[in-house]
Amino acid sequence: MSKVNDYDLMVIGGGPGGYSAAIRSSQLGLKTALIEKAELGGVCLNWGCIPTKALLHCAELVNDIRSASKYGIDVTLNSIDIALMVGHSRNTASRLSSGVAYLIKKNGIDVIEGSAALKEPCVVTVSGATGERDYRSPHIVVATGATLRNLPDLDPQSPRVWSARDAMTPDANPGSLVVIGAGAIGVEFASFYADVGASVTLVEAADRILPTEDPEISARMQKALKSRGITCHTSTFFDSFTDGADQGVVQVRSGDTVSDIACDRVLVAVGVSANTDGLGLDSLGVALDRGFIQTDAHGATNVAGLYAIGDVAGAPWLAHKAVHEGVVCIEHLAGVDAKPAGERLIPGCIYARPQVASIGLTEPAAREAGRNFSVGRFDLQANGKALASGHGDGMVKVILDDDTGEILGAHMIGYGVSEQIQGYAIAMGAELTNKEFEEVVFPHPTQSEAMHEAVLDAEGIALNQ
Amino acid sequence: MATLSAVVMPKWGMEMTEGELAEWHVAVGDQLAANADVVDVETAKIVNTVTASAAGTVVRLCASVGDVVPVGGLLAVVADGAADEAEIDAFVGGLGGSGAAPAPEEAPANAAPAPATASDTTTAPAPAAAPAPTTSKLSEGPDDSDVPASPVARRIAAKSGINLHNVTASGRHGRVSLDDLRQAAAGANLDLQLPAAREFDGHSADDSEVNATPVARRLAAKLGVNLNDCRNTGRHGRVSKADVEAAAAKRGTAAPAAAPASAPATTPSSRVDDVSQQTLAGARKTIARVVAKAKQEVPHFRVNIDVNVDEAMALRRMLNARRSDVKVSLNDILIRACASALENHPRLNARFDGETLEQHSQAHIASAVAAENGVLMPVLRDAGSLGLAATSTAMRDLATRAKTGRLAMDEMDGATFSISNLGMFGIDSFDAIINQPAVAILAVGAAEQRPIVRDGELTSGLIMKLSLSSDHRVVDGADAAQFLAELKALLETPAMMLG
Numbered sequence: 001m002s003k004v005n006d007y008d009l010m011v012i013g014g015g016p017g018g019y020s021a022a023i024r025s026s027q028l029g030l031k032t033a034l035i036e037k038a039e040l041g042g043v044c045l046n047w048g049c050i051p052t053k054a055l056l057h058c059a060e061l062v063n064d065i066r067s068a069s070k071y072g073i074d075v076t077l078n079s080i081d082i083a084l085m086v087g088h089s090r091n092t093a094s095r096l097s098s099g100v101a102y103l104i105k106k107n108g109i110d111v112i113e114g115s116a117a118l119k120e121p122c123v124v125t126v127s128g129a130t131g132e133r134d135y136r137s138p139h140i141v142v143a144t145g146a147t148l149r150n151l152p153d154l155d156p157q158s159p160r161v162w163s164a165r166d167a168m169t170p171d172a173n174p175g176s177l178v179v180i181g182a183g184a185i186g187v188e189f190a191s192f193y194a195d196v197g198a199s200v201t202l203v204e205a206a207d208r209i210l211p212t213e214d215p216e217i218s219a220r221m222q223k224a225l226k227s228r229g230i231t232c233h234t235s236t237f238f239d240s241f242t243d244g245a246d247q248g249v250v251q252v253r254s255g256d257t258v259s260d261i262a263c264d265r266v267l268v269a270v271g272v273s274a275n276t277d278g279l280g281l282d283s284l285g286v287a288l289d290r291g292f293i294q295t296d297a298h299g300a301t302n303v304a305g306l307y308a309i310g311d312v313a314g315a316p317w318l319a320h321k322a323v324h325e326g327v328v329c330i331e332h333l334a335g336v337d338a339k340p341a342g343e344r345l346i347p348g349c350i351y352a353r354p355q356v357a358s359i360g361l362t363e364p365a366a367r368e369a370g371r372n373f374s375v376g377r378f379d380l381q382a383n384g385k386a387l388a389s390g391h392g393d394g395m396v397k398v399i400l401d402d403d404t405g406e407i408l409g410a411h412m413i414g415y416g417v418s419e420q421i422q423g424y425a426i427a428m429g430a431e432l433t434n435k436e437f438e439e440v441v442f443p444h445p446t447q448s449e450a451m452h453e454a455v456l457d458a459e460g461i462a463l464n465q
Numbered sequence: 466m467a468t469l470s471a472v473v474m475p476k477w478g479m480e481m482t483e484g485e486l487a488e489w490h491v492a493v494g495d496q497l498a499a500n501a502d503v504v505d506v507e508t509a510k511i512v513n514t515v516t517a518s519a520a521g522t523v524v525r526l527c528a529s530v531g532d533v534v535p536v537g538g539l540l541a542v543v544a545d546g547a548a549d550e551a552e553i554d555a556f557v558g559g560l561g562g563s564g565a566a567p568a569p570e571e572a573p574a575n576a577a578p579a580p581a582t583a584s585d586t587t588t589a590p591a592p593a594a595a596p597a598p599t600t601s602k603l604s605e606g607p608d609d610s611d612v613p614a615s616p617v618a619r620r621i622a623a624k625s626g627i628n629l630h631n632v633t634a635s636g637r638h639g640r641v642s643l644d645d646l647r648q649a650a651a652g653a654n655l656d657l658q659l660p661a662a663r664e665f666d667g668h669s670a671d672d673s674e675v676n677a678t679p680v681a682r683r684l685a686a687k688l689g690v691n692l693n694d695c696r697n698t699g700r701h702g703r704v705s706k707a708d709v710e711a712a713a714a715k716r717g718t719a720a721p722a723a724a725p726a727s728a729p730a731t732t733p734s735s736r737v738d739d740v741s742q743q744t745l746a747g748a749r750k751t752i753a754r755v756v757a758k759a760k761q762e763v764p765h766f767r768v769n770i771d772v773n774v775d776e777a778m779a780l781r782r783m784l785n786a787r788r789s790d791v792k793v794s795l796n797d798i799l800i801r802a803c804a805s806a807l808e809n810h811p812r813l814n815a816r817f818d819g820e821t822l823e824q825h826s827q828a829h830i831a832s833a834v835a836a837e838n839g840v841l842m843p844v845l846r847d848a849g850s851l852g853l854a855a856t857s858t859a860m861r862d863l864a865t866r867a868k869t870g871r872l873a874m875d876e877m878d879g880a881t882f883s884i885s886n887l888g889m890f891g892i893d894s895f896d897a898i899i900n901q902p903a904v905a906i907l908a909v910g911a912a913e914q915r916p917i918v919r920d921g922e923l924t925s926g927l928i929m930k931l932s933l934s935s936d937h938r939v940v941d942g943a944d945a946a947q948f949l950a951e952l953k954a955l956l957e958t959p960a961m962m963l964g
Contacts, residue, residue, distance in 0.1 A: 003889050004890060008865065029868055029870060030868055138864065284789050302790055304789065304790055305792060305861060335865070335869055403684070404687065431680035431699075431706050433679045433680055
């Protein structure tokens with residue numbers, strides 16, 4: 001029997017993708033609700049991007065103080081209170097979460113607190129503190145995100161086994177830490193804990209750390225981490241973990257060699273799995289791909305009125321990708337012409353010391369794609385601003401299409417590069433060739449001049465190296 | 466000698482008499498493909514884009530942003546080759562359109578010399594045969610900056626020395642329009658200082674003038690693709706890399722999708738005491754006018770029928786249980802059944818404007834959708850060609866885009882039949898006003914368990930009350946009754962829809 005729809009559109013999950021989708025939906029005139037079982041802002045704001053950046057800022061300060069004597073500043077680092085660092089991190093998260101609540105309210109979106117389950121197409125049951133209720137909506141967007149995967153041999157109950165959330169809220173500095181998985185998350189935690197005084201070992205199954213980055217960047221990062229005393233084991237697999245009274249032991253295997261690493265804490269950062277438990281996707285026959293919801297270019301699933309965006313819809317698991325997918329999904333169903341998020345270039349940033357930022361094709365990927373390309377590089381050792389600030393360790397690498405002058409990829413490692421990569425993102429999004437990019441005047445002295453020089457270098461006409 | 470063609474104000478629907486120019490997409494000298502966007506036009510209902518009917522070069526823009534142009538009025542002239550000004554003037558003159566440089570009219574003095582009358586104490590100003598004075602009685606008056614006027618009218622009034630206080634406003638929202646200025650000027654025998662049309666600066670066969678991204682231009686050169694042969698789907702109408710690649714792959718060039726409509730204007734309001742006064746505007750104003758006209762003009766009559774929808778609901782349950790990619794509603798089944806019944810009752814599948822009766826072979830069914838600014842009637846085109854699943858998917862899309870104001874023109878107009886369903890609110894039955902110029906509307910109530918007598922036994926069934934309002938000028942009682950009887954039969958035995 002026909003029933004009145006409670007909303008024109010409902011979003012399950014209030015992370016960056018979900019709340020952005022809800023705001024866009026409301027802006028376009030749809031009566032919108034957002035279902036959230038925990039904090040608005042999702043993992044990103046509360047347990048991911050933002051709180052880790054707060055901790056990494058603390059770590060950077062620690063490093064600045066330690067190296068201050070080089071610049072004639074006599075300061076002594078007496079102690080590090082990790083609890084206060086965590087306090088700064090938590091305060092930042094809760095401040096941003098209430099900011100999201102304000103945005104949601106401002107846009108006239110109803111927030112429904114509780115866990116969502118899809119009962120049938122276009123009907124969602126929300127179980128909250130006040131009980132259970134069915135809501136009807138012709139469009140339901142799943143934006144439930146993803147969670148770091150655990151390894152089967154690791155008991156999550158053991159105090160020595162850290163989840164990412166544990167690693168964000170330590171009560172004390174672990175003397176020694178093994179991080180399994182040297183992707184963005186693993187490397188960021190390794191960088192933080194090394195700066196606050198822990199002995200850190202990175203274990204990576206691939207033949208290099210940061211395996212999705214350009215190999216030169218991986219090598220530069222591995223060298224930088226090594227110089228900071230971080231041990232990196234590549235082509236090395238986790239075998240087992242044995243808990244002990246004083247320390248635990250991580251057993252790893254590289255080829256035929258098995259070795260033990262003693263540690264106080266072990267953190268797993270080997271990938272994520274989609275948050276789909278309890279959503280009732282099975283009963284609706286929602287098509288999945290390795291646990292992630294399959295969608296078309298505009299986020300539609302195979303079920304009537306059901307959409308998925310962000311981490312739950314697959315890689316790359318990045319907040320900014322989720323935001324774009326969310327907005328595209330809403331705009332498309334609302335009749336607004338929107339270029340699919342999959343056709344947009346998505347930059348990735350790693351906030352370790354040094355930082356990594358990249359966009360587009362790596363050199364091996366360009367080769368595999370059969371592109372006719374040139375590589376340009378510029379080392380920050382030749383950049384005045386970087387040297388003056390004591391940040392000379394780093395480089396910029398660009399991949400330039402020889403046929404069209406298109407910038408195919410850009411890879412940066414060094415201080416603050418996460419704030420610079422958008423220069424390439426804009427150039428690539430606007431389809432500038434190297435010629436237009438070369439005509440852009442970069443201010444002197446800035447570290448960003450290296451971006452300009454790298455493009456010049458691809459043509460062999462760099463001025464400063 | 467070039468062939469010239471006119472871009473004129475289209476008629477989007479029977480209600481439309483004029484449109485206001487919102488934004489030009491082209492300038493003189495631009496090369497256009499057929500169906501290229503030319504100018505955005507705002508009507509009381511919608512903002513939509515006028516497209517070029519033929520390819521060519523824009524040689525003259527005949528109206529400015531803010532002008533209100535009647536349906537059929539000249540907007541722009543397009544040439545398929547080089548055209549000189551005289552040629553264009555001749556073409557515009559030949560159309561008798563409202564060009565930017567209107568054909569000079571015979572001075573009234575020459576056409577009908579005013580007989581001298583000595584009886585009046587005041588002498589009427591002599592119709593000027595000489596050039597118009599730069600000042601006139603139209604220039605007198607206090608500061609006119611607070612007189613509502615379209616930007617174009619204000620600019621031209623200032624240039625022409627006209628104080629806006631002396632002009633009767635008849636434009637949208639009570640503004641002084643360019644037409645008002647023309648009338649006032651004609652009354653005072655004053656020449657308006659109209660801006661000269663932009664010079665046509667010629668065009669060349671090369672593609673260096675085509676707006677394209679740098680990468681697209683370079684790639685086109687490398688691939689030997691002329692940018693004129695590419696679509697321009699990039700931002701701001703630029704040809705992008707993908708367009709060049711598509712052209713290189715010799716893929717088709719489909720016509721660009723219709724431009725989305727922008728949201729209707731919000732309703733201005735002012736509080737007086739405890740009463741909130743609203744001047745109806747935008748969609749609400751249109752609804753008010755349309756329903757009042759329909760109720761006053763059309764002799765409505767109503768026939769009712771009770772339908773047992775147990776079978777239809779069973780069909781719905783079965784479909785929804787077996788397929789997750791659609792969610793069929795009873796309303797979708799109803800639309801489908803109406804499309805089938807209308808095939809056999811073309812008298813109800815029709816449009817009537819008071820003079821001409823159009824009977825259609827395809828059923829274009831409008832459904833009432835409650836939106837923020839009032840009810841909208843998005844139209845499902847050729848509903849008879851769609852299966853239940855496609856009907857359901859299309860209706861979800863139409864209802865959503867009705868709410869976001871993103872319906873295309875042919876989705877808002879052209880209904881040959883209408884449905885209004887208030888069943889979801891628990892309404893038993895009601896009387897709907899005909900959605901003119903369609904000749905009938907079906908009002909649908911809630912399906913509810915009710916006692917029924919079958920073979921002398923009292924039992925119960927899911928009963929839905931249908932009420933059909935018809936235009937008695939072209940539909941008779943028997944027509945309506947037969948249609949409703951067939952609709953009932955289809956809904957009670959849905960398998961008949963397969964027949």
